[in-house]
Amino acid sequence: MSAASLASAQSTNALPDLTTSGAAFDPYQVAGLPDAAKAAVGQAKAKMRTGEFLGFVFAASADRKIWTLNSAPRTMADYVPSDAGRQALELCEFEAGRPCAILSVNGFQARQSADSAPRQEMLFSRPSQFDSTVLPFVAASARTQAAEYQKAHGPRAFALTTSGLWLWRGGATIVQAIDRTMADCAAQFKPAACLLYAVGDRVVFVAR
16 A cells, blocks of 8 residues: 555645635636536525625636535624635535636636646645644534544544534444444435544545
């Protein structure tokens, strides 16, 4: 087994540039963007106008085939735009297998860097100990609650979803802890796919 195959993934915590050009973003003018993405942006823009959304961030891969839209309802008291952008880019990068770019913020065109400029990676892969402050996909406000996993002892496992939901369970053995964690995650967060993130103190999740 190579060293690369043992690498595990966490967030770089890179905060994206959410500067916009001030011009309205029209998803129907973006070549290669799936129809579902165009419809999602249109709906998000409409909800911004009606006040249902506090904001949203839309990101896509270079070929526009992979996209994510992270939105915040008006009832969300702890909305942080930069953190929403981080989450959107992490999910997009995870699904695309390469860095993505933000195309729109709140319905406006994001400021684009030169096409030749390297995209900032949102996920790093290296052997890692569990650290709640760099949990990928999870909002910063929810990361503090996950710190209790670090303080716990004994066999335990931690699972999360790409939508930022997470839980952990302990057990008499590591195998029991993993089984309980994944079963409860699947039951509570259905239909979201559960990812085994950590076993004991060690991160086992690999982004790509």
